[in-house]
Amino acid sequence: MAGFDDLASERSKAQFDVEEMKVIWAGSRHTLEVSDRISRLVANDPVFRKDTRTMLSRKDLFKNTLRKAAHAWKRIIELRLSEEEAAELRFYVDEPAFMDLHWGMFIPTIKGQGTEEQQQKWLPLAYKMKIIGCYAQTELGHGSNVQGLETTATFDPQTDEFIIHSPTLTSSKWWPGGLGKVSTHAVVYGRLIIDSKDYGVNGFIVQLRSLDDHLPLPGITIGDIGMKFGSGAYNTMDNGVLRFDHVRIPRDQMLMRVSQVTREGKLVQSNVPWQLVYGTMVYVRQKIVSDASCALSRAVCIATRYSAVRRQFGLQSNGIETQVIDYKTQQSRLFPLLASAYAFRFVGEWLKWLYMDVNQRLQASDFSTLPEAHACTAGLKSLTTSATADGIEECRKLCGGHGYLCSSGLPELFAVYIPACTYEGDNIVLLLQVARFLIKTVSQLGSGKEPVGTTVYMGRVEQLMQCHCAVQKGFLELSADLVQAAVAHCQLIVVSKFIEKLQQDIPGKGVKGQLEALCNIYALFILHKHLGDFLSTGCITPKQASLANAQLRSLYSQVRPNAIALVDAFNYTDHYLSSVLGRYDGNVYPKLYEEAWKDPLNDSVVPDGYQEYIQPILKQQLRNARL
Ligand SMILES: CCCCCCCCCCCCCCCCCCCC(=O)SCCNC(=O)CCNC(=O)[C@H](O)C(C)(C)COP(=O)(O)OP(=O)(O)OC[C@H]1O[C@@H](n2cnc3c(N)ncnc32)[C@H](O)[C@@H]1OP(=O)(O)O
Ligand SMILES: Cc1cc2nc3c(=O)[nH]c(=O)nc-3n(C[C@H](O)[C@H](O)[C@H](O)COP(=O)(O)OP(=O)(O)OC[C@H]3O[C@@H](n4cnc5c(N)ncnc54)[C@H](O)[C@@H]3O)c2cc1C
Numbered sequence: 001m002a003g004f005d006d007l008a009s010e011r012s013k014a015q016f017d018v019e020e021m022k023v024i025w026a027g028s029r030h031t032l033e034v035s036d037r038i039s040r041l042v043a044n045d046p047v048f049r050k051d052t053r054t055m056l057s058r059k060d061l062f063k064n065t066l067r068k069a070a071h072a073w074k075r076i077i078e079l080r081l082s083e084e085e086a087a088e089l090r091f092y093v094d095e096p097a098f099m100d101l102h103w104g105m106f107i108p109t110i111k112g113q114g115t116e117e118q119q120q121k122w123l124p125l126a127y128k129m130k131i132i133g134c135y136a137q138t139e140l141g142h143g144s145n146v147q148g149l150e151t152t153a154t155f156d157p158q159t160d161e162f163i164i165h166s167p168t169l170t171s172s173k174w175w176p177g178g179l180g181k182v183s184t185h186a187v188v189y190g191r192l193i194i195d196s197k198d199y200g201v202n203g204f205i206v207q208l209r210s211l212d213d214h215l216p217l218p219g220i221t222i223g224d225i226g227m228k229f230g231s232g233a234y235n236t237m238d239n240g241v242l243r244f245d246h247v248r249i250p251r252d253q254m255l256m257r258v259s260q261v262t263r264e265g266k267l268v269q270s271n272v273p274w275q276l277v278y279g280t281m282v283y284v285r286q287k288i289v290s291d292a293s294c295a296l297s298r299a300v301c302i303a304t305r306y307s308a309v310r311r312q313f314g315l316q317s318n319g320i321e322t323q324v325i326d327y328k329t330q331q332s333r334l335f336p337l338l339a340s341a342y343a344f345r346f347v348g349e350w351l352k353w354l355y356m357d358v359n360q361r362l363q364a365s366d367f368s369t370l371p372e373a374h375a376c377t378a379g380l381k382s383l384t385t386s387a388t389a390d391g392i393e394e395c396r397k398l399c400g401g402h403g404y405l406c407s408s409g410l411p412e413l414f415a416v417y418i419p420a421c422t423y424e425g426d427n428i429v430l431l432l433q434v435a436r437f438l439i440k441t442v443s444q445l446g447s448g449k450e451p452v453g454t455t456v457y458m459g460r461v462e463q464l465m466q467c468h469c470a471v472q473k474g475f476l477e478l479s480a481d482l483v484q485a486a487v488a489h490c491q492l493i494v495v496s497k498f499i500e501k502l503q504q505d506i507p508g509k510g511v512k513g514q515l516e517a518l519c520n521i522y523a524l525f526i527l528h529k530h531l532g533d534f535l536s537t538g539c540i541t542p543k544q545a546s547l548a549n550a551q552l553r554s555l556y557s558q559v560r561p562n563a564i565a566l567v568d569a570f571n572y573t574d575h576y577l578s579s580v581l582g583r584y585d586g587n588v589y590p591k592l593y594e595e596a597w598k599d600p601l602n603d604s605v606v607p608d609g610y611q612e613y614i615q616p617i618l619k620q621q622l623r624n625a626r627l
Contacts, residue, residue, distance in 0.1 A: 006323065007564060007586035010308050014565030020508025021569035024515070025342075027349060035088050036571060038081075042092040043575035047071045050094065050578055053232035054406045055600060062181070065236040069097045073129065091294070092576055096237045096416065098132060098178030104287065105280055106133030109187045112279040113203055113255040122205060131211070134178035135280065136186040136242060141170025144429045146201055146278070151190035151244065153204050153254065157265045160251050164190060164206055166243040175423075179240030180224030184209045186242070187255065189277075194265050202277060203255040206247065219247040230415025231406070273367050275374070284424050285377035286355045290348035292384035295417045296391045297341035301567040302409055302582030303334060303395035308564055309586045310400070325563060331556040334398055336525040337391045338559070338566060339518040344384045346501040347494045351380055372453050375437035379490040382427040382434075385420040392417055399581055402588075407595045409579030428483060435482035438489055439475070454493050488530075495523045514566065517558050524552045 026032035042048045047068060053061065072093055076086045090099065110122050125131045142148040150171035153162045166172055173179065179186060188206045192199040209216055216222050221243040228234045254261060258276050260268045307325035314322035324330050358373040396403040396410040403410050421427045441455045451458045475482070498519045506512040527534060527548055534540045540548070559566070574583055580591045601607065 004586055006309050007305060007584075010561075010564035011568070013561040015562055016510030016514045016565065017508035018565045018569055020511045021514070021566070022571050023508075024506065024511060025345060025569050025571070031084075032571070034085055038085055038088040039092045039571075039573045039576060041075075042089060043573045045071075045075075048093055048575070050575075053095075053236075054412055056232070058227060058235055061232065061235055062238065065095055065097050066182075068093060068095060069099050072099070092573075094576060094578075096177070096234055098134065098182040098238060100237075101134045101176070101178040102126070102129070102132050102183070105135035105284060106183075106185070106187060108283050109135060109203060109255070109280045110205070112283070113187075113257050113276065115256050115260075118205075118252070118255065131185045131207075132178070132183050133185040133187065133205075134176045134183040134240075136173040136176040136179060136206075137189040138173065138175045139170060140172045140174040140241075141168070143175070144426050146189070149189055149191065149201050151188065152193050153188075153190040153202065154193040155195075155251070155261055155265050156248070159248070160263060161248045162204060162251060162254060164188060164204060164244045164247045164249060166245070171243075173240070173242035174225060175239050176242070177237045177239050179208075179222065179242055180238030181240070182238055183240075184211060184214075188242075188244075192254070192261070192267075194261065194267060199259075199267055200274075202259070204249060205253040205255065206244075206249055208242070217247070219245040221245075229418070230412060232412050233415035234419060271365060272362070273370060275370065276362075278374075281424060282358075282374055282377050283355065285381040285430075286351050288420055288424055289344065289351050289377070289380045289384050292388040292420070293341055293344035293348055295413065295420075296337065296344060296388040297567070297570045298572060298577060299392040299395035299410060299413055300334070300337050300341050301570055301572055302577060302579045303398040303403075304338065304563050304567045305583070305586060306399050306402070306408075306581040306588065307334060309581075309588050325560070328553070328556070330398065331560060332552075333394060335521055335556050335559050335563070337394060338563065339521040339525065340387055340391060341570075342515065342518045343494050343498050343522045344388070347380060347384070347497045350497045350500070351376060369453070371437060371440075372455070375434050376454060376493065378425060378430040379434035379486055380493065381424065382421075382430040383487060383490040383494070385417075386427050389414070389418045389421050402581055402592065405580075405592075407580045407592065409577055409582060412578075431483045431486040432479060434486035434489060435479070436475070438485060439482070454489075457492070484533075488533075491526050495519075495526070498522060514559070514562055517555050518566075521552065521555045521559065524548050524555070528552060 023029050023032050026035055048071075053064075056064065072089055075081070076089065079085075081089060090103075107123065107126050110119060110126065114122065122131075126133060137146065137149070139149055139151065141150065150166075150168055151173070152165050152167060154165070155161075156163055173186075173188065176183075176186065185205060185207050187203045189201050189203055192202045207217060208220055208222060221241075223241050224238050225241050228239070251261060251263070258270055258272055258274055260270070262268060304325070307330055308323055310324045311321035312324055316322065325334070354369075354373060354376060358369045361367070361369055392410065392414045396408070396414065399408055399410065402408055406412060425433075438455070438458075441451050441458055445451070445458065450456075502512065502515055502519060506515065527540075527545075531545055535542065535545060568584075577583075580595055581588055583591065596602070
């Protein structure tokens, strides 16, 4: 049978040790073992089925998500899963839900912005899920401009409380995940007001719903903000709206690591930078970069396997058509995405290290690397999510018509992924932050302060001083160009981290060679994409440009026999891929055919509505024909 034979024969052609590549992809032998075991556990549990998700109504979909979350939590307790195993379980359950915000933002915010006492009080409750929290920062009127938030937290010295209030419609909290229907608590960001003076934005722990009957507490209005893009997809999440009408909370529920309000109403600043109030965003952006490689590799796995199964045109001597993966045009669209998936994996690993390093320094009151960590997380979040969203859509097109079917897995993957370009910071707004960081670094070049870390190359580029003078004429005027410069800076980080990875000890037959080919494809593809910039700035000559393109074509041929094995190395189960086109066994056509009959529209041969709407038209036509 077509698909079976094709993928089996592709696998036999691989020129490297796939099992060793799996270890490289996972990060370590231990991580591979955990991820492999947990992915199978999820795949074999009927509660975690997801094949009907795109056909459910919002209410059924949401209830099913609650069921899965409760079941996941039960399994975590029963099996005494470690934090690492629980995170893998969440990953393979593959459904955005309130738990993400509870574990991914609420808890990290208390850890990062709470004092020792606050952590001791709130974390045990949150870890045991006796309370469920979310992260309520964005408002109807302000998301990107955090300093523009309108919610107020006014200190009342009479009662030693803060009064949380939404003074306008636009100050309504809008978007927080988990808020709409589930969370009992939230970290709410609002303006700290003491004695009529505005001290800017801070975080406050606020109880939203009763722990007895789940009803909103007095003065609180909450709901879900409505359906979002696509069927299934992010609609499993209860993104919410929240308004406060003079809600009182005790003073010790302001997160006080950065600054404290005393009983007398005095604001006391700690020695930590105020930007730590933004700390959770740095943490989550770092996680989003790691997730980008997962989403992109998933789409690439589907498109690569299907491209080896799908045949069009070009009858060979044996009468069989050509596998579409053999077309150079298909390779030139697919292989850069394959290379990007690996590139993002390694830069994600590095960013995780950078985040841990900055955190350790913060504990020791060394804040020097915080600006770089902010710039790297913001910039790489922007670059990798934009490339991944575009990449998933390209994979859909690479799968032709069948890619548009929900059963290909690609439409839902796209719909669930694209908000990553917006949440946790709009991608352009984040690149402007990187640009600001770069300009600041350039402006210090002549002052004897040597650039370090990811900006070390700047010390070697003399023209940058002139560049700084030009930018001084107006940051806003040049912002579109500055965004391009920020992207280029981030691309340099991605390429250099891939090269650094290759300098490590990489065991396994042929593994290093394949990674070198992918690294070169990534770098040359970026060069090819921005050829105009490279040529117009005189960084390369036309001759070098044409050599680079020839090299890229040759690399595609080198990767071609290994393509299926390179996506097998992601070690994804069919459950996780949830794609008929990306099945491990390649049995695409019979399963597509089978899948079609499961659609509820095929429950009856004659559709509902025939008698009311179709039959009268047909009868009318009959009469007209007689006339
Ligand atoms: C079952 C059990 C399972 C267990 C496991 C489950 C695990 C799940 C994990 C899942 C992970 C989580 C998944 C979550 C999904 C995401 C959901 C989305 C959530 C959100 O979207 S939350 C809202 C996010 N909002 C934003 O991102 C807003 C974007 N805006 C900003 O960040 C800032 O306001 C902005 C744009 C940076 C402000 O710009 P500007 O006005 O120029 O800056 P300021 O004046 O405010 O600041 C100036 C100064 O500060 C520096 N700065 C800015 N940001 C930061 C920062 N984050 N860190 C450090 N420093 C920062 C800036 O560079 C300036 O510095 P200067 O030195 O130049 O003055
Ligand atoms: C699915 C989803 C989940 C979310 N979850 C949460 C959550 O759990 N908690 C939470 O608090 N928030 C959450 N958010 C909100 C999210 O963080 C914001 O939507 C995001 O930060 C973007 O802000 P915005 O909507 O204000 O966009 P805007 O800033 O209004 O952006 C609109 C346009 O203006 C442009 N723009 C804005 N400012 C500038 C500028 N200075 N220069 C140039 N261009 C600019 C942008 O590039 C964009 O094109 C979520 C959002 C989504 C979509």
